[in-house]
Amino acid sequence: MIRDITDSLLKDRNPDGGWGTYADRPTNVEATAFALMGLAAGLEASSDQSPAAIASARERLFALQGADGSWPLIEGQAASPAATAVAIIALSGFAGTADQTLDDSLRRAAAWLTPQEGDGAPWVKRFLHKWVPELSVVEADPDLKGWPWVAGTWSWVEPTAYAVLALKRAQRGGYAPDAVGARLEEAERMLYDRMCYGGGWNFGNKKVLGAELAPYPDITALTLIALQDHRASTANVQSLHALKAASDDNTSGLVAALTIICHSLYNRDDSAARTHLTGSFEHTGFIGDNKVRGLALLALGDHRRWTTVVETKPRDRR
Amino acid sequence: MKRRDFLKSVVATAALPTLACSRKTTEQRQIRWTGEAYRKPKQSRVAVLSADRYGERLEAKVLEGLALFALEVKDKNVVLKPNLVEYDPQGVINTHPLLIAATVSAMRTLGAASVSVAEGPGHRRDNEYMLTASGLWNVLRDFDVAYVDLNHDRTRAVKLATHFTNFGTLQLPETILDADLLVSMPKMKTHHWAGATLSMKNLFGIMPGSVYGWPKNPLHYAGLEQSIVDINGAISGARFAIVDGIVGMEGNGPIQGTAKNSAVLVFGDDFVAVDATCARLMKLDPLKMGYLSDAAEFLGNVERNAIRQLGEDPAGLEQDFEVLERFKQLKTISA
Numbered sequence: 129m130i131r132d133i134t135d136s137l138l139k140d141r142n143p144d145g146g147w148g149t150y151a152d153r154p155t156n157v158e159a160t161a162f163a164l165m166g167l168a169a170g171l172e173a174s175s176d177q178s179p180a181a182i183a184s185a186r187e188r189l190f191a192l193q194g195a196d197g198s199w200p201l202i203e204g205q206a207a208s209p210a211a212t213a214v215a216i217i218a219l220s221g222f223a224g225t226a227d228q229t230l231d232d233s234l235r236r237a238a239a240w241l242t243p244q245e246g247d248g249a250p251w252v253k254r255f256l257h258k259w260v261p262e263l264s265v266v267e268a269d270p271d272l273k274g275w276p277w278v279a280g281t282w283s284w285v286e287p288t289a290y291a292v293l294a295l296k297r298a299q300r301g302g303y304a305p306d307a308v309g310a311r312l313e314e315a316e317r318m319l320y321d322r323m324c325y326g327g328g329w330n331f332g333n334k335k336v337l338g339a340e341l342a343p344y345p346d347i348t349a350l351t352l353i354a355l356q357d358h359r360a361s362t363a364n365v366q367s368l369h370a371l372k373a374a375s376d377d378n379t380s381g382l383v384a385a386l387t388i389i390c391h392s393l394y395n396r397d398d399s400a401a402r403t404h405l406t407g408s409f410e411h412t413g414f415i416g417d418n419k420v421r422g423l424a425l426l427a428l429g430d431h432r433r434w435t436t437v438v439e440t441k442p443r444d445r446r
Numbered sequence: 447m448k449r450r451d452f453l454k455s456v457v458a459t460a461a462l463p464t465l466a467c468s469r470k471t472t473e474q475r476q477i478r479w480t481g482e483a484y485r486k487p488k489q490s491r492v493a494v495l496s497a498d499r500y501g502e503r504l505e506a507k508v509l510e511g512l513a514l515f516a517l518e519v520k521d522k523n524v525v526l527k528p529n530l531v532e533y534d535p536q537g538v539i540n541t542h543p544l545l546i547a548a549t550v551s552a553m554r555t556l557g558a559a560s561v562s563v564a565e566g567p568g569h570r571r572d573n574e575y576m577l578t579a580s581g582l583w584n585v586l587r588d589f590d591v592a593y594v595d596l597n598h599d600r601t602r603a604v605k606l607a608t609h610f611t612n613f614g615t616l617q618l619p620e621t622i623l624d625a626d627l628l629v630s631m632p633k634m635k636t637h638h639w640a641g642a643t644l645s646m647k648n649l650f651g652i653m654p655g656s657v658y659g660w661p662k663n664p665l666h667y668a669g670l671e672q673s674i675v676d677i678n679g680a681i682s683g684a685r686f687a688i689v690d691g692i693v694g695m696e697g698n699g700p701i702q703g704t705a706k707n708s709a710v711l712v713f714g715d716d717f718v719a720v721d722a723t724c725a726r727l728m729k730l731d732p733l734k735m736g737y738l739s740d741a742a743e744f745l746g747n748v749e750r751n752a753i754r755q756l757g758e759d760p761a762g763l764e765q766d767f768e769v770l771e772r773f774k775q776l777k778t779i780s781a
Contacts, residue, residue, distance in 0.1 A: 149595070150595065153599070153600065156598065156656065201656050205656075277658075277663060278658065278663055278664050281659065281663035281667055284660070331570075336638070341702075346571070346575075377579075380574040381574055382574060383575065412583065415573060415593075
């Protein structure tokens with residue numbers, strides 16, 4: 129399977145050295161970053177072409193980075209917090225090699241990403257949340273800001289989880305600005321505030337119009353990865369249970385790969401997720417999604433090079 | 447000031463290229479659409495056919511509906527846009543895969559050069575899961591149909607002739623823009639922000655997440671109903687709607703409502719008229735739905751006397767869809 133995934137990734141590589149989410153789609157920073165990590169994850173069955181593909185993918189990421197340190201999701205689009213975060217994660221795995229270009233890229237990216245934040249809520253929403261929460265349409269603390277998908281809009285869980293992981297990685301490598309500590313603190317509070325009842329996370333709403341929403345396993349696994357330094361907290365333990373329940377029903381390659389990484393970081397048995405990963409590839413070929421292909425290779429390889437963060441004293445936030 | 451309080455004004459005749467519509471606030475006049483956006487026919491046609499189950503005879507039903515319009519499909523590249531939103535084991539949230547299969551088959555029978563299925567889910571980024579859990583994956587495989595993830599399609603900027611939002615331009619997927627025939631295939635559902643989600647709201651799903659995020663937050667910021675009108679105004683190619691009302695959804699739709707066995711399929715080439723007819727089938731007043739009321743100015747017909755009903759008499763097929771308290775006013779039908 130590893131060889132097949134690798135070959136399919138290499139086959140779908142764009143002439144510019146990057147990957148679109150699917151074949152014949154414009155190079156997408158998220159797909160390119162995951163393909164880069166997957167190919168570089170040290171799997172023995174990797175192709176002979178992998179080293180050249182890794183080098184050109186790195187170059188493509190450098191080329192797509194804006195002067196301000198940010199990345200767009202796709203060339204020509206506006207700067208994207210999520211794309212910038214994923215690019216930081218990918219490049220952070222190559223840090224520590226006295227590569228000036230890499231170090232400069234990571235430093236500028238972390239400096240750009242740190243102060244980005246989601247839009248604030250109008251005073252009416254804040255008033256309702258504080259004084260008459262039962263009248264709030266969406267149950268979420270409007271004062272807690274993570275990162276949005278699109279500048280000027282609401283903070284969502286997935287871009288925030290990517291950003292938290294990226295900035296912790298940058299912090300670990302000494303690339304993050306001083307302000308990163310306060311920013312991470314607020315973002316983590318936002319993530320725990322958005323956690324679904326019973327644990328786990330979805331795109332970002334736990335309750336809308338009085339109805340509780342269910343967690344998504346892919347977002348739950350990703351967020352748990354970002355919050356790995358709080359692994360003993362009640363909220364994380366609860367979310368691990370939610371992940372197990374949700375991933376029993378969802379056996380996609382995306383969920384399986386993220387679950388393998390998550391369970392590995394939390395020292396949990398990942399055998400079911402590995403079975404799901406194989407089954408998904410055999411059944412759908414990950415529907416040709418290059419991000420999932422890269423993620424699958426990363427999950428099966430030495431993912432810790434990209435996913436571990438500085439250990440802090442465990443604390444219970446809920 | 448509420449939009450309902452705005453004064454409708456303007457314009458002379460529908461045929462003039464300078465035609466424009468505006469609503470006057472106390473402080474300003476805002477042009478909301480220009481003449482090139484005008485597509486409202488004098489008379490629209492909508493067909494309602496009864497269909498009580500997702501079974502083998504669906505293709506015949508679809509062909510029957512298409513025949514009522516003598517829809518020209520031969521040698522055309524047809525893109526089906528279903529409503530694919532969430533995990534849906536009961537077949538209540540998403541357009542039923544068997545209806546999609548029946549439509550693929552019907553389009554091929556009518557000589558379509560190609561038929562593909564395209565969607566850009568707004569919340570779930572796990573497309574493999576969406577396809578497999580909804581049952582659509584098996585249809586795509588068994589019928590050898592291409593699927594396009596519109597969230598990651600190539601896009602082109604389209605300058606808007608409507609200005610219900612301040613976007614000015616929208617980035618739209620090439621698959622949609624290049625289709626010879628776009629078929630909107632929504633589920634007949636209530637919607638907790640818009641009142642009902644039908645063929646017009648279904649086009650929210652064409653907006654690429656790679657540009658507008660997940661959920662497509664800038665569109666909500668710009669106004670859900672205003673965005674619906676601008677998106678529909680931006681699609682100028684041939685279109686058709688087939689609404690899955692065999693099992694619909696009432697209450698807290700579009701995801702957490704309850705199943706409503708409404709046993710109909712609704713067909714038409716004027717999305718406004720199709721949605722107005724669906725609303726009446728759901729016992730909702732279409733003229734009280736903001737986006738339909740706005741679209742009725744220039745995109746299509748809402749009034750009963752401007753819609754010629756084909757197929758079966760819709761009066762006997764109405765179902766009383768429950769709505770959330772905030773939409774109770776839609777239940778008083780005035781038109």
